[in-house]
Amino acid sequence: xxxxxxxxxxxxxxxxxxxxxxxxxxxxxxxxxxxxxxxxxxxxxxxxxxxxxxxxxxxxxxxxxxxxxxxxxxxxxxxxxxxxxxxxxxxxxxxxxxxxxxxxxxxxxxxxxxxxxxxxxxxxxxxxxxxxxxxxxxxxxxxxxxxxxxxxxxxxxxxxxxxxxxxxxxxxxxxxxxxx
Amino acid sequence: xxxxxxxxxxxxxxxxxxxxxxxxxxxxxxxxxxxxxxxxxxxxxxxxxxxxxxxxxxxxxxxxxxxxxxxxxxxxxxxxxxxxxxxxxxxxxxxxxxxxxxxxxxxxxxxxxxxxxxxxxxxxxxxxxxxxxxxxxxxxxxxxxxxxxxxxxxxxxxxxxxxxxxxxxxxxxxxxxxxxxxxxxxxxxxxxxxxxxxxxxxxxxxxxxxxxxxxxxxxxxxxxxxxxxxxxxxxxxxxxxxxxxxxxxxxxxxxxxxxxxxxxxxxxxxxxxxxxxxxxxxxxxxxxxxxxxxxxxxxxxxxxxxxxxxxxxxxxxxxxxxxxxxxxxxxxxxxxxxxxxxxxxxxxxxxxxxxxxxxxxxxxxxxxxxxxxxxxxxxxxxxxxxxxxxxxxxxxxxxxxxxxxxxxxxxxxxxxxxxxxxxxxxxxxxxxxxxxxxxxxxxxxxxxxxxxxxxxxxxxxxxxxxxxxxxxxxxxxxxxxxxxxxxxxxxxx
Numbered sequence: 001x002x003x004x005x006x007x008x009x010x011x012x013x014x015x016x017x018x019x020x021x022x023x024x025x026x027x028x029x030x031x032x033x034x035x036x037x038x039x040x041x042x043x044x045x046x047x048x049x050x051x052x053x054x055x056x057x058x059x060x061x062x063x064x065x066x067x068x069x070x071x072x073x074x075x076x077x078x079x080x081x082x083x084x085x086x087x088x089x090x091x092x093x094x095x096x097x098x099x100x101x102x103x104x105x106x107x108x109x110x111x112x113x114x115x116x117x118x119x120x121x122x123x124x125x126x127x128x129x130x131x132x133x134x135x136x137x138x139x140x141x142x143x144x145x146x147x148x149x150x151x152x153x154x155x156x157x158x159x160x161x162x163x164x165x166x167x168x169x170x171x172x173x174x175x176x177x178x179x180x
Numbered sequence: 181x182x183x184x185x186x187x188x189x190x191x192x193x194x195x196x197x198x199x200x201x202x203x204x205x206x207x208x209x210x211x212x213x214x215x216x217x218x219x220x221x222x223x224x225x226x227x228x229x230x231x232x233x234x235x236x237x238x239x240x241x242x243x244x245x246x247x248x249x250x251x252x253x254x255x256x257x258x259x260x261x262x263x264x265x266x267x268x269x270x271x272x273x274x275x276x277x278x279x280x281x282x283x284x285x286x287x288x289x290x291x292x293x294x295x296x297x298x299x300x301x302x303x304x305x306x307x308x309x310x311x312x313x314x315x316x317x318x319x320x321x322x323x324x325x326x327x328x329x330x331x332x333x334x335x336x337x338x339x340x341x342x343x344x345x346x347x348x349x350x351x352x353x354x355x356x357x358x359x360x361x362x363x364x365x366x367x368x369x370x371x372x373x374x375x376x377x378x379x380x381x382x383x384x385x386x387x388x389x390x391x392x393x394x395x396x397x398x399x400x401x402x403x404x405x406x407x408x409x410x411x412x413x414x415x416x417x418x419x420x421x422x423x424x425x426x427x428x429x430x431x432x433x434x435x436x437x438x439x440x441x442x443x444x445x446x447x448x449x450x451x452x453x454x455x456x457x458x459x460x461x462x463x464x465x466x467x468x469x470x471x472x473x474x475x476x477x478x479x480x481x482x483x484x485x486x487x488x489x490x491x492x493x494x495x496x497x498x499x500x501x502x503x504x505x506x507x508x509x510x511x512x513x514x515x516x517x518x519x520x521x522x523x524x525x526x527x528x529x530x531x532x533x534x535x536x537x538x539x540x541x542x543x544x545x546x547x548x549x550x551x552x553x554x555x556x557x558x559x560x561x562x563x564x565x566x567x568x569x570x571x572x573x574x575x576x577x578x579x580x581x582x583x584x585x586x587x588x589x590x591x592x593x594x595x596x597x598x599x600x601x602x603x604x605x606x607x608x609x610x611x612x613x614x615x616x617x618x619x620x621x622x623x624x625x626x627x628x629x630x631x632x633x634x635x636x637x638x639x640x641x642x643x644x645x646x647x648x649x650x651x652x653x654x655x656x657x658x659x660x661x662x663x664x665x666x667x668x669x670x671x672x673x
Contacts, residue, residue, distance in 0.1 A: 027395035074203035153406030
């Protein structure tokens, strides 16, 4: 069964669709969730949450807007990030405390944040393909430098050097928006 | 993590409020290694015999295959096995590239001696063994890849879809007997092209087969970046390819300083030869041993003696003496002496790297057999007389070649070569006119890759060839000879 048939089966709510969907995409979801949720039990629970959300929101999936892996990847990442925030373990892991958007922002603060986000993604779009890939791996998918190095066939030092250059470039491009 | 890092995480945590913007495609951890493995396997199988692509493409393919499997090696045992095979393959391929920059293959061919008969001709046995081992390692690496991919599918909890990898392994394995048969050229191009097309198709399917299961794959970390490892491998090979042929641009000269005993004069034989028309100056250059070859002479024909000397640069002046001598067993024998004179002037722009000689004493079956084929070089250096033997190798029936270099600094730039051969006539009572030839080759470039000696085909295909050798100047002297018993011999040509 290819992706189109599988998605259609999910949309048709066929009983065998979800197990098949899980079998096909569990490696992808695990891959995305793993760097965000270091704890194995968290990951397992998150995995179930992701497929539940996928089952519930499959009707929203529009193939014209992107591939099923991109759509499911976004669900997996957001679910994992929500779980991270919810279980309050980010501080212990030394990962960004304030990285996630805080709930309950006022309209003015929300507008400023939206502007900052827009500026950041505009700057990311101006990076070349490899730099954009590095940025996404590091800051969007939370991959460790070691994982990035292994997957890109680079040494740790090389990845650190490239990330440093990406950060410098973004810092120059964003100017006052991201100077804190 | 500094403040800016936190801001980046914060900003990247959400996509901009822009509905049209799609979510980014997740990274694909298997894509880079698998693409490299597939491209590597494809490039290794390509053989394009122009612009050195027959060396460059497989070399790049070898590095890509190795890099791809290096990233996969920690995933499971089968990938590790494939990686070991790819490492051995890369090492052997590297050794082959380096060996092609030196005369090593020629020396090995001489040492081993045995040849393997292929569809397109005889090939040195060691070359066949090397090609076979390479192909076997490649097939084993492909088989390891196949088993490794099955392991990845198992790990992902999905049914294995590694059939294309299995097909690729079988295709690569099929190339093994073809390599042993010596499938070069267009002889069996149909099956080869078919196998190659199927192989590429398998590889293409292979890189796509991991679309979902590939996320279960964890590439291994590397201390040296792929780019660094590839650059090291390719630059070392390139340096070897550039430097080594220059180091072996000249073959070693086995110079000897002969000590001749007191001359027994041979005055009567020398006088007889002079009487028959043998030039005195030439005779004076010959040792007693040389002159003794003409015992029983009843005729002399000189060819090229004090001729125009209009030979191409780097090609020696050739003088040939044909001397029939009486023989108790066979009635008569024909004795030939060729004198070759190189002019290696130090102040000229002519450089001497390696030379080649080919002697074909009889095109027409005048000889029942040759009982002698010898040669040597003679020169003086700092006033001391030197000689060096010319190793004439048999290439077939009455076909001899020699590869050598001239001495670097002969006095006056003069080097003389002497060739002697004598043959027993196939019909001792019948006069016979036949052709013989001496072909000379002079290498005009210091750098040749793959390393080439004149006997590699330059001498065979040199003069008058449709595609003359690029790195050599060749000249062929065809001589009309006359074999006849005493009383019927006359000078011809």
